[in-house]
Amino acid sequence: MKARQKRLAFVGLAIVGIGAASALAVTALKSNLSYFFSPSQVIANEAPPDHVFRLGGLVTKGTVQRQKDGLTVHFDVTDNAQTVKVAYTGILPDLFSEGTGVVAKGRLGSDRIFYADEVLAKHDEEYMPPEVASTLQTAHAQGVVESAAQASGATN
DSSP states (O other): OOHHHHHHHHHHHHHHHHHHHHHHHHHHHHHHOOOEEOHHHHHTTOSOTTSOEEEEEEEOTTOOEEOTTSSEEEEEEEOSSOEEEEEEESOOOTTOOTTSEEEEEEEEOTTSOEEEEEEEEOSSSSOOOHHHHHHHHHHHHHHHHHHHHHHHHHHO
């Protein structure tokens, strides 16, 4: 084999190696992605039914129910337009309470209950995750438009 052929073989192997490493990296990243969805998007079936995703919104007041085992908690998350039931087994963050912002990571069950693996609460009264704030603002704006449309329809 001549020196030129050896160089071409080396470059070819390097390209194949880089391609294989890139394919493995992309595959690993895809499996670890968890997109954010609001309760309205979950109700509209925009969330993947067989994939881990994050659900964010406000914990609905009066819905937190602790089971007798002491670790399982059921509560509702709302974006002021729609509500999704959440089940979580584990220790909740200290700042978790009704009426506060929350982001839960998990899967949607066939019974339309979101089974959370992880629950994160906001860390002070000023902060809210950007995704939660934008979905709450969108839901509020849609609610105002629908209320105005209903009011104008009622007067006509």
